[in-house]
Amino acid sequence: MPKQSAKIHDSDQQLWSNFKAGDQDAYTTIIQRYFTPMFIYAIRLSKDQDFVKDCIQDVFYNLWKRRENISHA
Numbered sequence: 001m002p003k004q005s006a007k008i009h010d011s012d013q014q015l016w017s018n019f020k021a022g023d024q025d026a027y028t029t030i031i032q033r034y035f036t037p038m039f040i041y042a043i044r045l046s047k048d049q050d051f052v053k054d055c056i057q058d059v060f061y062n063l064w065k066r067r068e069n070i071s072h073a
Helices: 012-020 024-042 049-065
Strands: none
Touching (some): 012 024, 024 049
């Protein structure tokens, strides 16, 4: 996991706006905040931890790649 971002975000809405604007610290914060809950959920569906981690990594990669086309809501 990436090291924790020093940048503090006031809210999820601000975090999302910063992410959509290309802020890599916001992206890192989103990964840090949501990787573990996603992993805990996904491991219930597949016991293959490496597969689950790869899938989550793909989600975050695609999120970054398509950030400009994702809605604010």
